[in-house]
Amino acid sequence: MPIRVTLDAMLARRGMTARELAAQVGLSETQMSLFRSGKVRGIRFRTLARLCAALECTPGELLGYEFEATDREAGDSD
Amino acid sequence: MPIRVTLDAMLARRGMTARELAAQVGLSETQMSLFRSGKVRGIRFRTLARLCAALECTPGELLGYEFEATDREAGDSD
């Protein structure tokens, strides 16, 4: 999974704990943890928008991407 | 919905039709159309990664975001 939600850097930049962000954004701490550990395979724009607003950043800053050759195949698994 | 998948600019830049991209990425034309018209509320990372690979760009370049004050409220409706 080359795309990940990278919250840590933004949290550090804003001196905020994951728990605070969860409360502010209305997300469960569980989900926050899943995001941070890269165990999520997608995201709703509503959620992404709230994270961006709370952290005052762009989607691009929250979504880390590392090019992978396998992403060029349509029939690729996962 | 302040976040949108902006494919048009990238398609133009690579001189590619939406249909071609759909085939290359393994997405239905229907879904491509829904993305382009902003009728989608989220995206799977698998899909986003493939789009990025095919268009040789970053998630940030595909996800347009416009700050909205309502995104700062946790209990916000959609």
Add this chain to the structure above:
DNA sequence: CTGAAAATTTAAGTCAAGGTTAAACTTACG
């Protein structure tokens, strides 16, 4: 004009997974 390719739209349906609550457990750290 004309016709074919490209794109849009509607409809019906599948099912993966986003997100929740609850609860127990593990780390920091003053």
Add this chain to the structure above:
DNA sequence: CGTAAGTTTAACCTTGACTTAAATTTTCAG
């Protein structure tokens, strides 16, 4: 210690991503 922060597992609910199919519309070279 003891408290706050973070993880993890499990059971659930619900949304909506994505599909196929098919009809319609837009686009545009010739």
